[in-house]
Amino acid sequence: MSVSEKEIRYVANLARLQLTEEDVENLALDMNKILGYMDLLNELDTTEIEPLEHVIEMDSRLRKDEAKPTISHEEALKNAPDADSDYFRVPKVIE
């Protein structure tokens, strides 16, 4: 399989990244090289193999549904690039 520049632009939109023409060209080269290497896996017949999702046995733990203090409102907003006293501010969404 090889990735086209058109697919790269499509994926960049999904990933919320902006690419210059030069970025697109470089990524096409890199991604094709890396994906080409990944084709190695097609040597293996895995039709009878179950996908591995967890590497260790995990118990589903339940905890009581109690309200506990986490971080304060003030702290939650402390690192915001733009906020008023109550909310994160973003560009207008509804015209």
Add this chain to the structure above:
Amino acid sequence: MTIQTIAEAKKKVLAGDVTLRELVEGYKSQIEAENEEVNAYVYLNFDSAFEQADAIQKKVEKGEAGALVGAIMGIKDVICERGKPVTCASNILDGFESVYDATVIERLHAEDAILIGRLNMDEFAMGSTNEYSRYGAAKNPHDTTKVTGGSSGGSAAAVAAGMANATLGSDTGGSIRQPASYCGVVGLKPTYGRVSRYGLVAFASSFDSIGPFGHSVEDVATVLQTIAGFDERDNTCSSVEKDDYVVAAQSPKKNIKIGVPEALFGEGLDVEINTGIKEILNKLEADGAELVPIELPHSKYALATYYILATAEASSNLARFDGIRYGHRADKDQMLDELKAEEEALKQAVKSAEGDDLVSLQQELTKLDAPLTRLYKKSRTEGFGVEVKRRIMLGTYVLSAGYYDAYYGKAQRVRRLIKEDFTNAFKNVDVIVTPTAPTTAFGIGEKQNDPVQMYLNDIYTISANLAGICGISLPAGTHSNGLPYGIQFMADSFQESKLLNAARLVELLG
């Protein structure tokens, strides 16, 4: 500067031969002498270190000091410390300050470690050289024209240069063990789920582990003893009981069974490293260990499997960096101007277009980003570096409709085969031995143009992350080029004691 272990420092502090303030002073002068060149620390706070020293000194005098008294530690810039900058060496977290402590940080403080600063790394832990950092490359203290390895390059270099007696790093595909090998220190990657990741900025959640670096096997055991164990704030953190790791490191058994995957000691491996490790194995055998030839038939698929799964997970985890709640946000007015100009240009083009061109231009116009979407895009594009973008793109691609089964689904199936290789091998052996990396540290800038070549540095370490098992790297010798190289042991899940035992036997060979 003489290198001093935590164990030695602790003894002196408890005997009253040195105060913690004097100990911090010593590390401060060493850092002032070395850090500008080595570039391991990216943030230092000596005022806070002296405050911690004075407070702990009082506990020492009352006989109440914790297990890590005498530990002077740095923390990889991916683990949250309250009130300190946490950037993951990325511009997208410029100015970010954590509002809470990671569980491992709480536990280090509880046992009286002194934390003095934050350490360089590859951006978001993506890289094997520490060259992909907003702070520039960390440099190998043995030869500053060489890389430290990565991604925890700063953590390895700080210990190697005597700027800390232990540090924390994180290991997703080898990011603790490989730089430990390149810098000539001990580095341990615990079993997946052994150490809480609450407060670790996520890269690939089915792989990430936090672990220690140190000068000695006993020191990394002491740090592991402190940070390991159940944490209700991390759902992937295991409730399996901890062993006494320090005892395992202090009194090792000699009659252990060591699995040797012969196939991995061949093509691509530096000849001197190969010989050096074989010599160590012969000595261990002479001392009572049993060497058992084993096979890991799927190990050649590990790298490809890893880079599919890890980039997929990364693309999902890094979606949170959007410039809204924290970190870098693109300039809003500039963004709005840019959008307006694009809209105008398209409208103008529509006026003079005909036929198919007209249709496609009209489509482009309707698909033009909403301002909020464009703000996400610009913030992320400005904030992320080249390797992070490459991995986000790969990860998004392998997860996208039409490719999910061919890549992600396939890799998850191969991951099971790799895990089963290890499960089978550990039925007959206590530990498995390999080199940590195929070569010694290479030159800064040497492998930047070929991502596959760079990824190949992780060839020996990556399998442990795929299988979720534990691994350790410790110094095995010095190459004729003057640089150190490591030996790696791997043990089954939650068998860190076996790792430490084997590693201590190598250390005792001297």
